[in-house]
Amino acid sequence: MFSKTCEYAIRAVLFIAQKSEDGSKVGIREIAKGIDSPEHFIAKILQDLSRKGLVQSQKGPSGGFYLDKTSLHATLADVVRVVDGDKIFSGCALGLKQCSEIKPCPLHHEFKKIREDILRFLQSAKLGEFNRQLEQDLFFLKR
Amino acid sequence: MFSKTCEYAIRAVLFIAQKSEDGSKVGIREIAKGIDSPEHFIAKILQDLSRKGLVQSQKGPSGGFYLDKTSLHATLADVVRVVDGDKIFSGCALGLKQCSEIKPCPLHHEFKKIREDILRFLQSAKLGEFNRQLEQDLFFLKR
DNA sequence: ATAAAAAAGGATAAAAAAGTCTTTTATATT
DNA sequence: AATATAAAAGACTTTTTTATCCTTTTTTAT
Ligand code: FES
Ligand code: FES
Numbered sequence: 649m650f651s652k653t654c655e656y657a658i659r660a661v662l663f664i665a666q667k668s669e670d671g672s673k674v675g676i677r678e679i680a681k682g683i684d685s686p687e688h689f690i691a692k693i694l695q696d697l698s699r700k701g702l703v704q705s706q707k708g709p710s711g712g713f714y715l716d717k718t719s720l721h722a723t724l725a726d727v728v729r730v731v732d733g734d735k736i737f738s739g740c741a742l743g744l745k746q747c748s749e750i751k752p753c754p755l756h757h758e759f760k761k762i763r764e765d766i767l768r769f770l771q772s773a774k775l776g777e778f779n780r781q782l783e784q785d786l787f788f789l790k791r
Numbered sequence: 792m793f794s795k796t797c798e799y800a801i802r803a804v805l806f807i808a809q810k811s812e813d814g815s816k817v818g819i820r821e822i823a824k825g826i827d828s829p830e831h832f833i834a835k836i837l838q839d840l841s842r843k844g845l846v847q848s849q850k851g852p853s854g855g856f857y858l859d860k861t862s863l864h865a866t867l868a869d870v871v872r873v874v875d876g877d878k879i880f881s882g883c884a885l886g887l888k889q890c891s892e893i894k895p896c897p898l899h900h901e902f903k904k905i906r907e908d909i910l911r912f913l914q915s916a917k918l919g920e921f922n923r924q925l926e927q928d929l930f931f932l933k934r
Numbered sequence: 935a936t937a938a939a940a941a942a943g944g945a946t947a948a949a950a951a952a953g954t955c956t957t958t959t960a961t962a963t964t
Numbered sequence: 965a966a967t968a969t970a971a972a973a974g975a976c977t978t979t980t981t982t983a984t985c986c987t988t989t990t991t992t993a994t
Contacts, residue, residue: 649792649879649902652982655886662897675940689983695942708991709939724898736792743798744934754805754921754930755867758912759792762905769901778897787897791887795952818970832953838972851961852969 673712684790720776802826816855827933863919
């Protein structure tokens with residue numbers, strides 16, 4: 649569904665959202681531990697998200713990653729789009745060069761609905777909205 | 792969503808279903824052209840599907856690939872499972888080691904529904920059932 | 935000023951996926 | 965029986981994805 653990079657990215661972003669809700673910042677090491685990902689790899693990914701403005705970062709002692717107001721209201725769809733592009737939202741399920749209503753592949757009609765469901769959900773899910781459940785151990789970012 | 796291998800596999804199988812409906816067989820070259828895939832690559836994929844019994848093949852002159860009665864009633868889900876495993880049906884959307892109802896990731900509840908939709912459709916779709924629409928150019932396997 | 939902490943950046947390595955090429959085996963036709 | 969045809973098999977290459985390592989830059993606290 650998502651690339652591994654994207655899976656890590658989402659987990660990291662949600663972790664940062666939760667840990668930085670109070671205005672503090674969280675370092676790479678803690679993030680990597682918190683989502684059980686390779687430290688250097690997630691560092692790379694966050695560099696990227698940071699350049700694209702989806703997470704904020706500060707160098708130096710007591711620095712780290714955090715989400716500002718704007719980022720807290722970004723959606724999972726934004727993260728997915730930045731990392732994986734929009735193949736999942738608009739690409740053909742069977743890999744035809746482009747998905748098309750007038751020359752559809754055999755899966756088109758059904759998968760269109762499914763893609764819309766996915767998009768609808770990812771677009772409605774704001775990065776900050778899982779904090780409470782994460783806090784209360786109703787949701788997990790590693791196992 | 793699917794691996795490239797799986798996309799080709801599905802397209803090939805549906806192509807074979809259509810072309811062999813009348814009992815004839817269809818060769819690799821024609822299949823590769825018909826679904827616009829690399830010839831040797833699809834050959835390899837079909838080898839695999841053939842070993843697993845999802846398509847039938849015959850060597851030698853006037854040989855080729857075809858689907859027997861049983862295979863015509865196999866489903867897209869069978870193909871996907873053979874090629875991509877069942878990660879898409881039961882894996883965690885965020886890559887947690889296993890998807891779990893009691894320790895769910897933040898996407899679990901929504902993605903569970905989506906996965907079920909996907910499974911429902913793929914399981915209901917028999918390989919032979921697209922022949923008519925393919926014949927009538929209502930569906931396409933290449934572009 | 936200086937040392938320490940932390941992210942940024944670049945280079946490389948390892949693994950997996952995608953794709954190609956060559957040889958072997960089976961079989962239908964002659 | 966000989967031949968031509970077509971898939972099966974296996975070895976190999978390339979590309980992409982995933983992961984690691986090391987150096988540099990920035991920032992803060994002392
Ligand atoms: S054409 Fe394949 S999903 Fe639209
Ligand atoms: S735990 Fe992630 S999808 Fe079920």
